Amino acid sequence: MAEPQDFYSELELSRKASADDIRRAYHLAVRKYHPDVNKDTGNLEKFLRIQNAYDVLSDPERRAEYDASLPPLPDQTDLLKIASYSSRSTIPRLTEPQLVYILLELSKPEEFNTTYTPPLNVCLVLDRSTSMQGQRLNTVKHAAIELIHQLNQEDVLSIVTFSDRAEVLFTGVPQLSLSQVESQINRIQTCGGTEIYQGLASGITELRRNIDKNRINHLLLLTDGRTYGDEKPCLELAEEAAKDGISITCLGLGNNWNDIFLDGLAMRTGGDSQYLAHHQEIKNAFYNLFSRLTAIYAKQLNISLSMQKNIELCEAYRLSPEPGPLPLVSPIPAGSILEKTSTNILFEFKIQPVGRNIQSLKILDGELMFEIPSPTHSKSRALLNIELPVSNTNIPEYPPLPIINALSSFTLYRLQEKAKQDLAEGNVALAAQRLTHLATHLKNQGQNELANTITREAEAIKKTHKFSQEGKMKIKYGTRALLPSRILTNQ
Secondary structure, eight states, X not given: OOOOOOHHHHTTOOTTOOHHHHHHHHHHHHHHHOTTTOOOTTHHHHHHHHHHHHHHHTSHHHHHHHHHXXXXXXXXXXXXXXXXXXXXXXXEOXXXXXXXXXXXXXXXXXXXXXXXXOOEEEEEEEEOSGGGTTHHHHHXXXXXXXXXXXXXXXXXXXXXXXXXXXXXXXXXXXXXXXXXXXXXXXXXXXXXXXXXXXXXXXXXXXXXXXXXXXXEEEEEEEESXXXXXXXXXXXXXXXXXXXXXXXXXXXXXXXXXXXXXXXXXXXXXXXXXXXXXXXXXXXXXXXXHHHHHTTEEEEEEEEEEOOOTTEEEEEEEEEESSOEEOOSSSSEEEEEEESSSXXXXXXXXXXXXXXXXXXXXXXXXXXXXXXXXXXXXXXXXXXXXXXXXXXXXXXXXXXXXXXXXXXXXXXXXXXXXXXXXXXXXXXXXXXXXXXXXXXXXXXXXXXXXXXXXXHHHHHXXXXXXXXXXXXXXXXXXXXXXXXXXXXXXXX
């Protein structure tokens, strides 16, 4: 007898998915599996299952009936250590909105032992446009060759180069000797402009050839330029890649790339973007990424939240191990959990005035979904439930130390974001004042080099009324890099 269809799994959704989540997942699945665009054997059957799942879950009455027929899901918290901290122990009954911060710390349980190291399926997508000529491209070549020497026998590596067109240098496990691979890399030449979609699409295609739930499937994009006119399809492609379990790291070299675009591209997959001021930093960035990928305990971490109508999620930010903003979608792609490093996520909630008949509020209500890449584990889940009592009195209280440290660094990062917003609105004096305030705080923390950069930028914008491209990058990614070092927990 055939097992009944799991409609939520078919669309890769949590049972707490909203109507918008269901529509978004369905549209992504249609673009991938519709017979008109994908004629691979078996995809028609897959598409029909997706359509059936959507027909049920998009109808509130049919969904409620289906949900009532489901057995309780096992809560696999034994596979994940969860610690949470709140900026308040109670919610005061105020007449105006208030902010509450929740810090979530996720890590591998100490008692969980595994000797399995998941193999890699990695694609390097390397910019070879004209602006990469000279030392930049030479350094990329040397870093790629060194990376190949670090691979294990089970690892799979592909390399794609791109300018205004893409070229697959080699795919998967190449049937070539190491010397032949190095020779191919050394023959890379610069030409043309920058069209990131060309390289991204080819890189994701190569990863899909060897995709496996027991592998770490990752794309590394390195570019030094801006792409024009193809940003939207790039972002859509990243969302589709995330559904396949592919994460993306973006490395921006120099000062002439679009940081907002690369941030958006990476965050859609739970990845991160990084700023490389000089070509000398490429080798270290490749090494750090490889070390991180080989230290992953759980991948494809997604956070599905069910929000009460009087609570709004304003921001979600991953503080460590790779700091960066997280998209306000559900589920939230939050990246990976490393073997020896916790994943720390800070949530900012706005709570509207609480009615007199409400005695408690569920601030964080949802599920963590993740995968442990090993032959004996598959997709796992853990419940999130943080409920705070409502109080008629507003008694001042000190938040726990991890919240204090998280907010102290996060506030500094926000100052430079607010300064950019002030400048965009024409308020030059306030932007300069915020930067000066930020520089003072950083000097007090011993961050003199970054503080001096910010001071110079504050003086410059008084005359130019705009950030320099170099200053903007150094300040944004410099303050972002401070976040992981400030998080202290009770461990």
